[in-house]
Amino acid sequence: MNIELLHKESKLLERGIEYFWKQWGNESNFDFYKNCIENSIADDKSLPKFYLMLDEDKIIGSYALLTNDLISRQDLFPWFACLFVDESYRNQGLANALIQHGIDESRKGGFDHLYLSTALNDFYEKKGWKYHSQGFTAFGDSIKIYSKKLN
Numbered sequence: 001m002n003i004e005l006l007h008k009e010s011k012l013l014e015r016g017i018e019y020f021w022k023q024w025g026n027e028s029n030f031d032f033y034k035n036c037i038e039n040s041i042a043d044d045k046s047l048p049k050f051y052l053m054l055d056e057d058k059i060i061g062s063y064a065l066l067t068n069d070l071i072s073r074q075d076l077f078p079w080f081a082c083l084f085v086d087e088s089y090r091n092q093g094l095a096n097a098l099i100q101h102g103i104d105e106s107r108k109g110g111f112d113h114l115y116l117s118t119a120l121n122d123f124y125e126k127k128g129w130k131y132h133s134q135g136f137t138a139f140g141d142s143i144k145i146y147s148k149k150l151n
Helices: 013-024 030-040 094-108
Strands: 002-005 049-055 058-066 079-085 113-118 130-136 142-149
Touching: 002 094, 013 030, 013 049, 013 058, 013 079, 030 049, 049 094, 058 094, 079 094, 094 113
Parallel strands: 079 113
Antiparallel strands: 002 049, 049 058, 058 079, 113 142, 130 142
């Protein structure tokens, strides 16, 4: 398994856009994902960044580092988002590998905290994330925010 950053020379760009959209989007917002990802690849040093986990050439997982995860807390960043592992690859530690990769990339970027929002219970807590506060989605729903100290 390896983890690759989607970038302008990536052979995986179109497949990666479709993968993120299929996991997190809906039938009406493909262009949102396409535009966001295509505009993120111009500069390898800034956010957002989108990553794919591969088993040889098969995409089996993903995550992103974002400036904002469509949440009310615009003052917090970066955000760890879009964590997904294909069902047939779960319970093999791959989510942990993706999370650790995101932590390492955030450290390299000079960040001292990483944030995420989730409706899951006990998943991120078991991985050392600490409850930070409540936030609100763009749809007005309350959602939990967690943080991870990186230094």
